[in-house]
Amino acid sequence: MGNYQNQQILPEVSFEEKGKELNVRGKVRSITDYLQYIQSKSKRINTESQIALPIPETLSLYERLNASFNSLTEIQLNMPFIFPHLTYLDLSHNNLYFLPDTMGLFLHLEILILHHNYLKQIPHSMVQLDKLSKLDLSNNMLITLPKSLGEMKSLQKLNISHNKIRELPLSLIECSSLRLILACDNLMENPPQNICDRGSKPILDYFKQKRLDGLSNQKPPKSNFKFPRQQWNHSPTNVPNPDSPQMKYIQMQTHTTYVPSRLKTPLHFPPNSTKLDAHVLSDKITGLIYGAAVGDAIGLAARWMDPDECQFYYDKDLKYCNIRQDKHRVFWSPGDWTSNFDTMVLVLDSLIAWAGVIDELDFSKRLKYWSKHGFPELNDTKGTVPSFTIQEVLKQQSFEDDPHLAAEAVLQEGYLQDPINSTTENCTLDPCLITPPDEYFFNDNSAVVRAAILGIPYFYNLSEVANNSVRICRSSHNHPECIASCIAITVIIALLLQGSHDLNNMGSVRALLNTSAFHANPYLKTDEQNNEFESVLSVTSLKSLNIREERKMTHTYKPLGCAALAVKTTKGYREFISDLVLEGGDSASNACVAGAILGCRLGYLQLPSDWLTELLPQQVSWLNVKVNSLLDMLGLP
Structure with missing residues (x-):
């Protein structure tokens, strides 16, 4: 791990809010710029320097942030707290190998662009992005996806093409909001890669059939491991004598005049307690x-x-x-x-x-x-x-x-x-x-x-x-x-x-x-x-x-x-x-x-x-x- 550095390609960032969008995209405006950037990006992979996006010290009201083409290696943990209102975030074309668990705290995020990084996995916390409708994870090094990915409530478009993923989470079968999924050029076994390479509709059809097959084969859930509940007339006590000091103490603490009755449910809670x-x-x-x-x-x-x-x-x-x-x-x-x-x-x-x-x-x-x-x-x-x-x-x-x-x-x-x-x-x-x-x-x-x-x-x-x-x-x-x-x-x-x-x-x-x-x-x-x-x-x-x-x-x-x-x-x-x-x-x-x-x-x-x-x-x-x-x-x- 090296020292944090601000990359030279990053512009001077002014956090004076003149609009709803903050654009600190790297200066890549032509094919020549792009090739030079790719070359410099590959060199930085072999260095120990860590490059983080400069962010303001206080809360910002920006709703869109474009930080692509900056060779960023790290996203700060506190970023969701500095930019709590983001609906659009573009971190594509950087050197990100991982994302912090705090990514799940972008509560208003609707579009997240992460293509062309080096991500091998994404944090499970991202499943909590209830408003996220578009997620681009293409051209990374992903091997797996969170099993609960399909629980994202608003996900409509998902791009995971050009990774090393072997299977899509079965939870996507139940993701009713999903309308488009791209998964070409992976190592897919489930669904088979030849289905994924044919586009979104064959994948969605595959999931639809899986869901129908599951419903037809569904059996009532077993309760083999249900706790063996047994109810007795009263709770056991080591002191059955109601006149004993222990019973007197319990009577005083539980504010009741009929201890044997109270002992049946001495911890019974008041109405509306839960x-x-x-x-x-x-x-x-x-x-x-x-x-x-x-x-x-x-x-x-x-x-x-x-x-x-x-x-x-x-x-x-x-x-x-x-x-x-x-x-x-x-x-x-x-x-x-x-x-x-x-x-x-x-x-x-x-x-x-x-x-x-x-x-x-x-x-x-x-x-x-x-x-x-x-x-x-x-x-x-x-x-x-x-x-x-x-x-x-x-x-x-x-x-x-x-x-x-x-x-x-x-x-x-x-x-x-x-x-x-x-x-x-x-x-x-x-x-x-x-x-x-x-x-x-x-x-x-x-x-x-x-x-x-x-x-x-x-x-x-x-x-x-x-x-x-x-x-x-x-x-x-x-x-x-x-x-x-x-x-x-x-x-x-x-x-x-x-x-x-x-x-x-x-x-x-x-x-x-x-x-x-x-x-x-x-x-x-x-x-x-x-x-x-x-x-x-x-x-x-x-x-x-x-x-x-x-x-x-x-x-x-x-x-x-x-x-x-x-x-x-x-x-x-x-x-x-x-x-x-x-x-x-x-x-x-x-x-x-x-x-x-x-x-x-x-x-x-x-x-x-x-x-x-x-x-x-x-x-x-x-x-x-x-x-x-x-x-x-x-x-x-």
Whole structure:
């Protein structure tokens, strides 16, 4: 990567708005100019210089922009925010190899011209360009197109000629607005290239026939992987005595005089709390829990690996049975989740036992017991404590009586783990790598991985959600960044369950994330902390998140950034989680949190069936009882 340069061919650009169009087209006015440009363009490919279009520093009202013939190598991430009103954008005849994910934020764009570049793929976010009617991608190096390309609502004309594409997305079959498609000179297998070379009508006829064939062969959808819902008369409780202190406490907290009746559905929500149907809400809550479990289990595959190791050991199609067995992974059977999801279950168990009341003292006792014994009903002998922060907090004498005090003491006393002691060989719990060398703690991710479940109770009251998040987070992690990230995750979950945001609209997505930031920001102490927090929620790609950042792989903001991307993505669960896991780093923690968000967003029925059915059967049966109890408490079908 070289330094940014403004190419000499670019004219002096004045951003004084004298009209609706900004034309900074390169000076190519004749065949001689064109040949000279092509020659100079090919030379620049071999240089390290990066050429970006000079853009104004403040918002512009231009509606058309022509930046062709400029040998541009990069489109700035903030371009949609500087030119928010563009309806026409011509970036043809440049040296673009990729486009930023923010291309999907040109909300008013109707025509996009990208021919004669070096694009190998286009970002999935472009599918969100709801007003785009004409897209020219010809004369590039495209190999594939987004599978969801046909979901573009207004696409009428598409040119992908002169690329290396092997098949057109099947979603184009359902694109009712598409009127013209050009796909000559590719490597097409579906439709066959000889059909594509004959023009638009044969391609559209081919799609039409495919659609008719699909309708004639269509079978009713199977429900083999529907969650096994069981409803009981009341939620199980560890304290059946209505006169016990626990029942008195629940009576006081839930403001009811008839505790046995209230215990049937202690978390039943008020009318108009959500715009979602009860069955949809039930599916999303189940999806949240199993999305986290699956993400943690499949995320173990690449934990602590670098991208080269990920590519060496795994294909894109991740399977539990193919997880490499080494000195870290050998302690978990294929299809088992790790301590990340274990600690989320501890919160769920406490929630169920206390009939919906969040109690940090009960949670701390469960965490202490689990650290020594694991879950005996699953044949555990002890729990693998997920972080050095939790290890130190558990050592505090005050932990079970006042976990907040214990966590604050650890933070203030400044325990710092010697990096050499955080390696596999020196691990005091198991001969497995828990935290990579040179990682600091106090602000690690072991609190945020258990947080998502706290977005379910009282999801209609964001202040209550935030307060509950703080109480459980501070039971082990009292760092402001940990508290803020836990609040952000739970508020995102609560807003997803309210169902008031259109997740196909980037403006609505930003509003959702801004609301989560609003509730989290008060717990951050400095402007620097606030700015970093905002930048994490604004992340646009896994690359920009820098998951393997030195000394920060286990930082609480890494799963938070993955969660923000999960809210924004147009990908399905399998594709997004696979991409995330194969980045390496703390992939189990990142996929656990992002999996909870995606599972809540998409629902249980949209989770990959093989990743669900290949979880360890004993664990699944055990977890199903808990999920059914929670749904009973919410009064959901």
